[in-house]
Amino acid sequence: MAALVELRDVVKHFPVTRSLGEIVRGAHPAVHALDGVTFDVGDGDAVAIVGESGCGKTTLGRLMLKLVEPTGGAITFAGAPMAGLAGERLRDFRRQAQLVFQNPFDALNPRFTIYRAVVEPLINAGIDKAEHADRVASAFRRVHLADFDRYFDRYPHQLSGGQLQRVVMARALVLGPRFLVADEPVSMLDVSVRAGILALLREVRETMGLTAVYISHDLALVRYLCERTLVMYLGRVVEDAPTEEIVRRPRHPYTQALVAAVPVPDPDQSRQPLPIKGNVPDAREPPSGCSFRDRCPHAMPRCAAETPLLRATADGHRIACHLE
Template identity: 95%
Template sequence: MAALVELRDVVKHFPVTRSLSELVRGAHPAVRALDGVTFDVGDGDAVAIVGESGCGKTTLGRLMLKLVEPTGGAISFAGAPMAEITGEKLRAFRRQAQLVFQNPFDALNPRFTIYRAVVEPLINAGIDKAEHADRVASAFRRVHLADFDRYYDRYPHQLSGGQLQRVVMARALVLGPRFLVADEPVSMLDVSVRAGILALLREVRETMGLTAVYISHDLALVRYLCERTLVMYLGRVVEDAPTEEIVRRPRHPYTQALVAAVPVPDPDQSRAPLPIKGNVPDAREPPSGCSFRDRCPHAMPRCATETPALKPVAGGHQVACHLDTPTSP
């Protein structure tokens, strides 16, 4: 299947405040939020990007929506280089690519009624006013907000978290996008509500034929949404595989630690002790070579000098680890 979004060796650096000694030395320190990321998102696929805070997953989502520009590398959408999407093309792209925010309580303007919140994208896109009411109504139907028109005049604070998240989704869907980036779409919601929103995400993706990227720190949730998962660590993709492979047969030592750390609701499942120690290092000064090596139980001398590349190990399964790539002759 053709790729809808292609990323080639994408790099994103954010400048950070310089200390006095750095000013004197003329140094320009930067956080390497993304450090050479390459992958494709197939048309119609659902791909998860998983990792801890600060691994670059949110930056990656923003780059795919052209909300920030890469420092290096190339991204393309439907065959067109992202860098050339400007002017009228950018307006068209904005209609096709939408973001579902992490926190529904922050995502809506508290002074806008929910009708205003959902009609806003139609106004911005210059859609004929005569179509507004119908398109808003159909977006609300898609997210199963029954009898919604009675609530058009309500304000965000009058709705529950689950209802708000449905409004946020209606707003993302109202322009009929083909690409959706959802950043932790359910992390702020109660369990019982969360299950309903996950089912809805799955349903709209199938009925509207959407391509979706879900950004999450929660492997257990991702299993219910995405066939494929990318695991990130300090700005790099360390493993890319079908989600069930990631969960059942993780190969990268970091992925193994992530899987071991996820708590399960069954007290009879004893969990293995964490195979790694310590914390994610400072992104301003990542270790040389493999950035995971100082926490890795299998680190070898080679890991300090040579950054492992993402390489295929089995059908659709790629890993960036020297354990999986024998020394070249």
């Protein structure tokens, strides 16, 4: 299947405030949010990006939507380099690629009615006003908000979290996008409503033929959404494999730790001690070589000297580890 989004060696550095010493030395410290990320998102696929806070997953999502520009490398969307998009072609891209925000309580302007929130993308995209009402109604139908016209005059604070997240999704879907990036789409919601939103995400993806990238720290959740998962650590992809493989047969030592740490709702689970210690190091000063080496139980001298590259294995994983 052809790729809809291609990332090639994408690098993103964020400059940080310099200390006096750094100014004197002429140093330009930067947070290495992404350090050479390469992967494809196939047309119609659902790909999860998982990792801990600070691993660069949110930055990656924003780059794929051209909300920030990469420091290096290239991203293409439907074959066209994203760096060159401007004018009408950029507006066209904005119609096709949409973001579902993490926190539905913050994603909507509290002063706008629900109708206004959902019609706004149509206004911005210059869609003929005669079409607005029909398109908004069809977006509400897609997210299963029954009696949707009763919502139109309400304000965000009058809705529950689950209803708000449906409105946020209606807003993302109203332009009929091809590509959706959802950043922790259910992490702020109660367990009982989460399941409904996850089912809805799956359904709209199927009925609208969407390509989707879900960003999450929760492996247990992405299992219900994505066939493929990329695991990130400190700005790099360390493992890329079908989600069931990641969950059942994790290969990278970091993925193994991540899977071991996920609690399961079964008191009889085996309580194996965490295979790793310590915390994620400062992204300003990542260790040389493999950035995971100082927490890795299998680290060897080569890991400090040489950065492992992401390589395909015989069983369909891509892994960045010298053990392979």
